[in-house]
Amino acid sequence: SRMKHIKRWALMRNTWQEDIAQHSLQVSMIAHALALLRNRRFGGGADPERAALLALYHEAPEVITGDLATPIKYFNPGIRDAYKSLERVAQDKLLEGLPEELRPAYEPVLHETDPQIREIVRAADKLSAYLKCLEELHAGNQEFLQASRELRTALDGFGLEWFFSQFGNTFGVTLDELK
Secondary structure (H helix, E strand, O other): OHHHHOEOOOOOOOOOOOEHHHHHHHHHHHHHHHHHHHHHHHOOOOOHHHHHHHHHHOOOOHHHHOOOOHHHHOOOHHHHHHHHHHHHHHHHHHHHOOOOOOHHHHHHHHOOOOHHHHHHHHHHHHHHHHHHHHHHHHOOOHHHHHHHHHHHHHHHOOOOHHHHHHHHHHOOOOOOOOO
16 A cells, blocks of 8 residues: 555656556566566466456565665676665565465565566566656656657667567557547
8 A cells, every 4th residue: 555655756757747656557568468477478387367356466565675776776797786685574574464374375475486477577577667767758757868769778678579560669659649
């Protein structure tokens, strides 16, 4: 419930605010689609529902840690490692707050070990952030220009060429342009 109170992109001027609840829903939908595409188009074996579930909870620890801006989070290895450790503590704290009989069900959600699912969720997370940048740029907010470039470069490492060739021009279109 507290996810709606944690704002993303807090260090930047936004034309509209995004919270981690909204972001997590979008990441979940994207992760589900990416897993389906991986399976049906590229012969993968990812579980789309598992990817969606993990994506839905991927920001949950931020109700404890808050959202740390990416440039700060990855400023150097020491900060990155300290934040990952803090995130692990927050995940464990969330698990401890659950009734004992629910913990085994949520533990693998907060501590996913499947590398294929983790990669899908990471790609979906970056894609969601990239879409936010495109929306801000479309609204005339140039503050997101550098972030959009960096995210687009990062997305190139996930093999999403087919995805962008099929859907790339649909991001940021108006309702009237959807035909």
